Structure formats: C-alpha cells, structure tokens
Amino acid sequence: MAVGARAGRRSDDAVEPPRPTATISRVAEAAGVSRATVSRVMNGRSTVAPELAARVLAAARALEYAPSPVARSLALGRTATIALIVPDLANPMFQDVLRGLSLAAGLDGHRLLVAESNEQVEDEEVLAVEARRRCDGIVLASPRLPSDDLRRLAPLLAPLVLVNRELPDTDVPSLSVDHGAGVRDLVSHLLSLGHRRIVYLAGPPASASNRDRLAALVNVADQGRGFELLQLPCGAMFEDGHAVAGEVVGTGATAVVAYNDMVAFGALSGLHELGVRVPEQISITGFDDIPFARFTTPPLTTASVPKNVLGREAWGRMKALLQGESAEQRIHFRPRLQVRGSTGRADA
Amino acid sequence: MAVGARAGRRSDDAVEPPRPTATISRVAEAAGVSRATVSRVMNGRSTVAPELAARVLAAARALEYAPSPVARSLALGRTATIALIVPDLANPMFQDVLRGLSLAAGLDGHRLLVAESNEQVEDEEVLAVEARRRCDGIVLASPRLPSDDLRRLAPLLAPLVLVNRELPDTDVPSLSVDHGAGVRDLVSHLLSLGHRRIVYLAGPPASASNRDRLAALVNVADQGRGFELLQLPCGAMFEDGHAVAGEVVGTGATAVVAYNDMVAFGALSGLHELGVRVPEQISITGFDDIPFARFTTPPLTTASVPKNVLGREAWGRMKALLQGESAEQRIHFRPRLQVRGSTGRADA
DNA sequence: GCTCGCTGAGAGACCGGTTTCTCAAATGAC
DNA sequence: GTCATTTGAGAAACCGGTCTCTCAGCGAGC
Numbered sequence: 243m244a245v246g247a248r249a250g251r252r253s254d255d256a257v258e259p260p261r262p263t264a265t266i267s268r269v270a271e272a273a274g275v276s277r278a279t280v281s282r283v284m285n286g287r288s289t290v291a292p293e294l295a296a297r298v299l300a301a302a303r304a305l306e307y308a309p310s311p312v313a314r315s316l317a318l319g320r321t322a323t324i325a326l327i328v329p330d331l332a333n334p335m336f337q338d339v340l341r342g343l344s345l346a347a348g349l350d351g352h353r354l355l356v357a358e359s360n361e362q363v364e365d366e367e368v369l370a371v372e373a374r375r376r377c378d379g380i381v382l383a384s385p386r387l388p389s390d391d392l393r394r395l396a397p398l399l400a401p402l403v404l405v406n407r408e409l410p411d412t413d414v415p416s417l418s419v420d421h422g423a424g425v426r427d428l429v430s431h432l433l434s435l436g437h438r439r440i441v442y443l444a445g446p447p448a449s450a451s452n453r454d455r456l457a458a459l460v461n462v463a464d465q466g467r468g469f470e471l472l473q474l475p476c477g478a479m480f481e482d483g484h485a486v487a488g489e490v491v492g493t494g495a496t497a498v499v500a501y502n503d504m505v506a507f508g509a510l511s512g513l514h515e516l517g518v519r520v521p522e523q524i525s526i527t528g529f530d531d532i533p534f535a536r537f538t539t540p541p542l543t544t545a546s547v548p549k550n551v552l553g554r555e556a557w558g559r560m561k562a563l564l565q566g567e568s569a570e571q572r573i574h575f576r577p578r579l580q581v582r583g584s585t586g587r588a589d590a
Numbered sequence: 591m592a593v594g595a596r597a598g599r600r601s602d603d604a605v606e607p608p609r610p611t612a613t614i615s616r617v618a619e620a621a622g623v624s625r626a627t628v629s630r631v632m633n634g635r636s637t638v639a640p641e642l643a644a645r646v647l648a649a650a651r652a653l654e655y656a657p658s659p660v661a662r663s664l665a666l667g668r669t670a671t672i673a674l675i676v677p678d679l680a681n682p683m684f685q686d687v688l689r690g691l692s693l694a695a696g697l698d699g700h701r702l703l704v705a706e707s708n709e710q711v712e713d714e715e716v717l718a719v720e721a722r723r724r725c726d727g728i729v730l731a732s733p734r735l736p737s738d739d740l741r742r743l744a745p746l747l748a749p750l751v752l753v754n755r756e757l758p759d760t761d762v763p764s765l766s767v768d769h770g771a772g773v774r775d776l777v778s779h780l781l782s783l784g785h786r787r788i789v790y791l792a793g794p795p796a797s798a799s800n801r802d803r804l805a806a807l808v809n810v811a812d813q814g815r816g817f818e819l820l821q822l823p824c825g826a827m828f829e830d831g832h833a834v835a836g837e838v839v840g841t842g843a844t845a846v847v848a849y850n851d852m853v854a855f856g857a858l859s860g861l862h863e864l865g866v867r868v869p870e871q872i873s874i875t876g877f878d879d880i881p882f883a884r885f886t887t888p889p890l891t892t893a894s895v896p897k898n899v900l901g902r903e904a905w906g907r908m909k910a911l912l913q914g915e916s917a918e919q920r921i922h923f924r925p926r927l928q929v930r931g932s933t934g935r936a937d938a
Numbered sequence: 939g940c941t942c943g944c945t946g947a948g949a950g951a952c953c954g955g956t957t958t959c960t961c962a963a964a965t966g967a968c
Numbered sequence: 969g970t971c972a973t974t975t976g977a978g979a980a981a982c983c984g985g986t987c988t989c990t991c992a993g994c995g996a997g998c
Contacts, residue, residue: 265954276978281956291976311724312669313954315660316983323703323724331689332881341679344706353724355671356704358692376659376671376701480885507885514887533680534882537828537855539862613984624948629986639946661984664953 264307273301284309324560325355325373327366328383334532335549339383339405342553350561352378363387367395374399379560381405401563403556407450408572415559415569417552421451421529422458424545424577428499428527429462429469431543431579436588437497437525438469441490443476443483443509445501452501455529459499476505483508487516496524496588503528503535506542510584521586531580540583547577612655621649632657672908673703673721675714676731682880683897687731687753690901698909700726711735715743722747727908729753749911751904755798756920763907763917765900769799769877770806772893772925776847776875777810777817779891779927784936785845785873786817789838791824791831791857793849800849803877807847824853831856835864844872844936851876851883854890858932869934879928888931895925 266284270277275294282288283298290298301307315321326343328336344354357373359366363386374380379401385392389409396402396414404416432440442459445452456473463471472493476482483505490498490509500506506528513520520526520540528535531546552575559569614632618625623646630636631646638646649655663669674691676684692702705721707714711734722728727749733740737757744750744762752764780788790807793800804821811819820841824830831853838846838857848854854876861868868874868888876883879894900923907917 266956267954277955278957278979279977282977285956287956289976294977308723310664310954312660312663313983314956315724316658316664316985317954317956319983321660321724331685331692337679337685340704341706344679344704345708348705353703353705353721355701356688356692357696357701358689360693373701375656376663511885511887534885537859537882539859539887614986615984625985626949626987627947630947633986635987637946642947658984661953662986664955665984665986667953 264302264305266307266309269298269301269305269307272305273298320378320564321353321376322351323353323355323377324379324381324557325357325370325377326381326383327357327359327370327373327385329359329361329366329386331356331358335406335530335547336383338549339553339556342550342555343381343557344553345550346554346557347560350557352557359386361386367391370395370399378564379403381556381560382407401560403559403563403569405552405556413568413571415563415571415573417555417559417573417575419451419547419552420574420576421454422461424529424547424579425455425458425499426462427577427579428529428543428545429459431581431585432497432499432525432527433467433469435497435525435585438588439472439493439495440469440497440499441472441474441493441495443474443486443490443498443500443505445476445478445505447475449478455501476501478502478504480504480508480511483510484512487512487518490524491516491518497585498524498526500526500528503530503532503542503544506544506584507534507538510538510542521584525585525588527585529577531577535580536582538584543582543585544580545577546580548575551575612650612653614655614657617646617649617653617655620653621646668726668912669701669724670699671701671703671725672727672729672905673705673718673725674729674731675705675707675718675721675733677707677709677714677734679704679706683754683878683895684731686897687901687904690898690903691729691905692901693898694902694905695908698905700905707734709734715739718743718747726912727751729904729908730755749908751907751911751917753900753904761916761919763911763919763921765903765907765921765923767799767895767900768922768924769802770809771922772877772895772927773803773806773847774810775925775927776877776891776893777807779929779933780845780847780873780875781815781817783845783873783933786936787820787841787843788817788845788847789820789822789841789843791822791834791838791846791848791853793824793826793853795823797826803849824849826850826852828852828856828859831858832860835860835866838872839864839866845933846872846874848874848876851878851880851890851892854892854932855882855886858886858890869932873933873936875933877925879925883928884930886932891930891933892928893925894928896923899923 266277266280270280280298282290283295347354355373355377357369359369366387370380380399381403384406392409396412402414404414406418408416408418459471472495474486474489476486487509498509500509506526510520510526518524528542528544531544535542535544562569614625614628618628628646630638631643695702703721703725705717707717714735718728728747729751732754740757744760750762752762754766756764756766807819820843822834822837824834835857846857848857854874858868858874866872876890876892879892883890883892910917
C-alpha cells in the first residue's frame with residue numbers, strides 16, 4: 243500500500259517503497275561509514291580510500307541520493323542563488339536583462355530568483371531585503387528608490403549590483419547605458435542625411451534617462467552644428483507618441499528623435515494615419531532597439547542598447563563580489579547606432 | 591576599525607559593530623528567554639505571556655532580527671518558493687506566464703525561481719529536477735520533453751503544474767489554450783465579413799498547437815459553411831510570414847489566418863512591400879495577441895490568449911497542491927476574439 | 939488543604955548537511 | 969625496533985531555525 247498521496251498502478255508487485263527521499267545519514271548507514279565520509283566523497287574533499295569511496299558512491303546511486311540544497315545552503319552559508327528585482331516584468335528592457343543574467347548565472351551554476359516591484363517604490367525595498375536573505379546577492383534593475391534610501395540599503399543588500407542606475411560615492415558596481423552617446427550618434431546620423439530641423443519627443447520628466455538624452459541633445463545643438471532643436475512634451479508609451487503626431491507635423495521638422503522605441507512606434511502609427519510618409523517626408527528614430535523595432539513598417543532606426551549584455555555583465559560583477567573580489571564600478575555601455583528604414587535623406 | 595570588507599566613513603565615532611546578523615539565539619539571550627519562546631513569539635504560535643512577548647519583540651527589534659529563511663526552510667521542509675521552467679525567456683508567451691505566476695504567487699508570499707532551458711530537451715529534465723529540490727513545486731511551461739519522460743518525471747517533480755501542455759492519464763493539472771475554439775472564432779469572424787477563400791499559414795509541423803489549429807480549420811471547412819480552405823507551409827517567425835507574402839497573393843485568397851501573431855506581422859510587412867493593402871485587399875488574423883499586436887499598422891485582429899491568466903491560474907493549482915488538496919485537471923482557456931484593423935469586408 | 943488539570947516556558951531532538959577536532963593506523967626516518 | 973609524522977575516517981559541533989516533550993506553577997474543585 244502506497245503511503246504517498248498518489249498511488250501508482252494498483253498492482254501488488256509494484257509496491258513502490260515510500261522512498262522518503264534519501265538523506266546523507268541513510269547513505270552513510272547503507273555504506274557502513276560515517277556521514278562525514280559521505281560528505282567528503284560527494285564533495286571530493288580530502289582523500290578517502292578508493293574502496294570506501296566506491297562503496298559510498300554505490301550506496302548513493304542505489305538510494306538515488308542527491309544532497310539537499312537547502313541543508314547545504316544552511317551549512318555553507320550560501321545558496322548559489324541570486325535575486326533580480328525589476329520594476330516591471332512586462333518591459334522588454336528588463337526581459338532582456340533577465341535573460342542575459344539568467345543565462346550567465348546559470349552557466350556558473352547559480353539560480354535566479356525574480357521579483358517584480360510593480361513600480362511600487364515601497365515594495366522595492368521590502369522585496370529586496372526579503373529576497374536578499376534567501377540569496378547570495380541582489381541585482382537591482384532600474385530601482386526607483388531614492389538615492390538616499392539606496393545608499394542606506396546598500397550595505398544590507400551587499401553583494402549588490404545595479405543595472406541602469408548609478409549610485410555615486412559608493413562602491414556599488416553599476417552597469418548603465420550611455421544615453422548621451424546614443425543620442426549623439428542618432429543626431430549625427432540625421433545631420434548626415436541633411437536634416438536641419440529636428441524635434442525631440444520628450445519622455446517622462448522624472449526619468450533620469452530622459453534628462454540624459456535631452457541634455458545630450460541640447461549640448462549637440464549648442465555646438466553650432468547648424469540645426470534647430472525643437473521639443474515636444476510626450477511620454478514613454480505608444481499612445482503618447484501616437485497622440486503627438488499632429489503636433490510633430492505642425493513643427494515643420496523633417497526628423498523626429500523619440501524618447502524611446504515605443505514612442506517612435508506611436509509616432510510612426512500616428513503619422514501613417516495622417517498620410518505622412520516615413521521616411522520620405524519625415525524621418526523617425528527610436529531608442530532601445532526592442533525586438534519589434536525590426537518589424538515595424540518601415541523598420542525603425544534606433545540606438546541599440548545591449549540589454550542582454552547588461553544582464554551578462556551584471557553577473558560578471560556579481561560573481562566577482564561573491565568571490566570577495568572588488569568589481570569595477572560604473573560601467574557604461576555605448577549603444578550601437580542601428581540604421582533601418584525609418585530614416586532617409588531630408589530632401590527625398 | 592571596521593572588520594567587514596568595506597569600511598565606512600573613516601571616523602572613529604562611527605565604528606560600526608560588525609553586526610554578525612542576529613540569530614534566534616542572540617535574541618533569546620538578549621531577552622533572557624529560550625530559543626523556543628522566541629520562535630513562538632515570532633510565529634504567533636501557542637501563547638506567550640504578554641510581558642515576555644513584549645520583551646522578545648523589543649530584543650528582536652533592537653537587534654534587527656529577522657528569521658533566516660534558509661534555516662526555516664530546512665526545519666519546516668518547505669521553502670515558500672516555486673520554480674518556473676520555460677523553454678525560451680524571449681518568447682512573449684512565456685513572459686506573460688511568468689508575470690502572471692510571479693504576481694499571483696507573490697501575493698501569497700511565495701517566491702519564484704526561473705530557469706530557461708533554451709529549448710534544449712535534455713537540459714529541461716536536469717533543470718527541473720535540480721530546481722525541484724530547492725523549491726516546493728514546479729511549473730513547466732510548454733515542456734518539450736516527450737510525454738513518456740514527463741510521465742516518468744511527474745512523481746519526482748510533484749507538486750507539478752503544466753502550462754500549455756497536457757499529460758493524459760495522470761493527475762498532473764494542466765492549463766492550456768483551446769486553440770480550436772480560437773480558430774473557429776477567427777474563421778466565423780472572417781466568414782461574417784464575406785470571405786470565401788481563406789489561406790492558413792501553417793506553423794512548425796512538430797508543434798502541437800499547429801496541429802490543433804489546423805485540425806479545427808479543416809473541421810470547420812468540412813462543415814460546409816461555404817468557404818475554401820487553402821494552406822501554405824510557413825513557420826513561427828516574422829521572417830516566415832514575410833517570405834510567404836508573395837505566395838499568399840498568388841493564391842487569390844481574400845483572408846489569411848496566420849499560425850501566430852509573429853507570422854501575421856511578417857505577412858503584413860511582406861504584403862505592404864508588395865503594395866497590397868490590408869485590410870482593403872486582404873484581411874489578416876494572428877493568434878496569441880502579443881503586446882505588439884495593438885501597435886502594428888493596421889492593428890492586428892487576433893485570438894487573444896489570456897497568458898497572464900494562465901500564469902495566475904497555474905499558481906491557483908499549485909497552491910491547492912501545496913495545501914495537499916487535489917487540483918482540477920486539464921483546464922482549457924478559450925481565447926477571446928480581438929477584432930482590430932487588419933480584417934475587413936471581402937468586397938471592400 | 940490537597941489533588942487534579944491546565945497553561946506557559948524551557949530542554950533538547952531534529953531538519954540535512956559541512957567541518958573541525960581527535961585519534962588510530964600506517965608510513966617513514968634513524 | 970622505536971619514535972615522529974602523515975593519512976584516513978569517525979565523533980561531535982555547528983548552521984539557525986521548529987517542535988515535541990516535560991515540568992513547574994497556578995487556579996479550580998472537593
């Protein structure tokens with residue numbers, strides 16, 4: 243009679259032994275050695291007489307023994323797990339970071355715990371602290387927490403790695419994107435196509451990346467490279483870009499630099515509905531290079547942010563920290579200019 | 591002088607005590623009670639004299655004590671964590687399942703471990719078994735493992751919940767999509783618009799969902815509802831749909847039922863390049879309703895699969911299993927017909 | 939006033955590993 | 969052949985909790 247919840251086939255010869263998951267004690271007993279010896283054999287620690295080792299391994303195999311990760315975690319003080327906290331799992335940006343991190347950590351035998359803060363600042367802190375206790379380290383992607391809170395939390399969360407956010411005056415490694423360089427590349431591209439009147443569709447005012455991009459734009463414009471920079475308040479979503487299409491036409495600009503790809507998509511769609519042809523009448527650029535940027539009509543010229551590299555490199559830093567090394571701080575990744583069909587000559 | 595790796599400000603008054611993370615023993619000592627009592631107070635178990643409880647809580651607060659999740663996991667035999675194994679984190683389908691699951695499990699105080707098998711069948715088994723040992727249960731999304739292997743593994747992985755995959759003759763709960771119903775809705779919609787010549791862009795032959803969709807199509811066609819069903823081998827990616835656009839035009843069909851949204855996007859793009867107008871000349875439908883389906887030009891009519899509901903309900907089943915209850919098996923979710931701009935009257 | 943029963947809290951076993959400490963046996967040196 | 973040194977393996981402490989068992993102390997009942 244099976245003891246477990248689920249009975250197998252109802253035949254008497256197949257009485258599955260309850261098999262209460264093999265423990266190191268059972269293996270030790272079966273092999274006639276001490277638990278310490280089993281542990282040594284399983285971990286290849288110290289030396290064990292070949293004959294004994296063979297007996298232990300045979301017993302382990304027979305009992306289908308595998309050491310309990312939980313017990314090891316407690317004894318060793320490490321879980322071989324790290325946590326990733328993201329504000330919004332639906333954001334393609336974070337999805338790619340998640341992928342890169344998961345892949346890289348997995349190759350080094352580490353598991354990944356994910357938690358979503360749903361853009362709730364207060365949840366972020368609780369989640370991170372809670373997660374840290376069951377993991378060896380924390381990766382915070384675009385944390386919304388104020389810097390002061392983050393600075394206060396940093397020692398508690400260490401080893402800590404930041405993605406898409408910096409924390410000056412600390413030794414917390416951060417991986418972020420050089421928005422300024424990306425914007426400069428986009429503008430240079432547009433200038434080389436002959437555009438002289440460019441409108442920026444601004445992101446959320448509170449967004450640090452929006453400030454970075456705008457500052458870079460203003461900076462380039464001030465360098466006297468002979469073009470006029472306009473600005474329209476917009477947002478971060480498709481709908482924002484869509485809504486502002488009419489105004490874009492009104493500005494008489496020949497090129498649009500959108501805050502991000504989503505806004506660019508919205509603008510593209512809005513302009514299409516207004517009968518404005520892209521790129522013949524107006525050129526459009528995005529930022530991020532989310533997967534779908536390749537698939538719009540026309541495909542989107544954008545600054546390609548190496549998001550999976552961000553995730554991968556975040557693991558690199560984390561790994562260093564876990565090994566007690568210090569990790570380089572403040573790495574910036576320069577986006578790659580990805581020219582596609584949404585930009586063309588100003589005089590086309 | 592600070593003992594930890596990172597020294598704080600270099601001032602003598604701020605000698606942070608090493609603070610070796612408070613344990614239950616320290617709290618017990620500080621409060622002058624036994625460890626058992628601290629445990630009772632922290633968990634609200636049994637009754638403790640109010641005066642003692644207050645003393646314990648004060649000591650806990652003073653020491654910033656929080657019980658170690660790892661130690662609790664070992665003692666209690668549960669981790670309050672479940673694992674999600676997906677073949678491909680980049681697939682929007684799995685992203686939404688991840689979100690739904692993460693959110694629902696989080697609300698019940700459970701954490702989520704994610705692992706990606708990268709479509710490698712052999713990795714899938716190893717990952718799942720390994721993950722199961724550090725978690726209380728496993729959710730497998732679209733597992734690629736053959737049913738026999740899955741059946742063999744099921745007792746090992748239990749509690750186990752399947753998403754987008756069924757396992758007949760077992761008591762493993764599964765959440766899946768009623769592809770047939772979705773296809774029937776799409777066809778009914780197209781028929782009501784007057785289409786009488788419909789071409790199906792087939793997915794990968796090995797895909798079970800492709801077989802389901804095709805079978806439903808053939809079934810509807812055989813019911814004599816007065817339309818002609820054509821078929822083109824295609825694939826699952828944007829490029830597949832894009833490549834087949836010319837052939838679509840060649841068939842003379844007035845409507846396209848694509849295997850999924852990605853293929854529909856590809857076809858949309860290909861037809862656009864050929865100067866064929868959608869929906870005026872040809873109507874197109876997708877399947878899945880991935881986030882970007884709303885944002886194409888024109889927006890895509892599709893069968894909206896409630897992917898986050900899949901994730902949410904997967905947690906529902908898992909929760910039941912964790913509580914020792916039995917969970918309903920084989921739940922099917924009927925996609926919702928989402929009519930957008932990519933379909934129109936046949937005679938337009 | 940004494941016993942019975944209940945309540946509250948401590949002692950200690952346990953979860954399943956790792957690791958230090960200890961000691962017996964084997965090896966090597968002289 | 970004897971003693972010092974190395975090697976191999978067991979005993980036991982430990983990681984940080986939970987929980988059963990036990991018992992002291994108290995109020996109720998006769």
